[in-house]
Amino acid sequence: QVQLVESGGGLAQPGGSLRLSCAASGFTFSSYAMSWARQAPGKGLEWVSGIYSDGSTTYYADSVKGRFTISRDNAKNTVYLQMNSLKPEDTALYYCAKGRNVVDVYDYDYWGQGTQVTVSS
Secondary structure (H helix, E strand, O other), X not given: OOEEEEEOOEEEOOOOXXXXXXXXXXXXXXXOOEEEEEEOOOOOXXXXXXXXXXXXXXXXOOOOOOOEEEEEEOOOOEEEEEEOOOOHHHOEEEEEEEEOOOOOOOOEEEEOOOEEEEEOO
16 A cells, blocks of 8 residues: 655754655655645645656745755655755644646645654754
């Protein structure tokens, strides 16, 4: 069955960096777009970034543009989120999600369990 396992979260200082990873299994990873979303305490789910199945195209929410970079390694069935210049408002539970086709970065059918990112001094 489809499994998405996030890792790499933790505590970072403002201005610091973290790299999230999402290991996928149970489907043909290279055939599906992947995305990251987050949910801050007391807030709704926010889409953060998405990448096409072949890695050719990426998208970012305005709130993270220029600071976060999404990438994927189809040989390792893994999608990454490099987060730089972190801000306290980036504190959230971060999820990776599987798109429904090669380009769908906004509609998902599977989610991981999430990894917590806390940005605080």
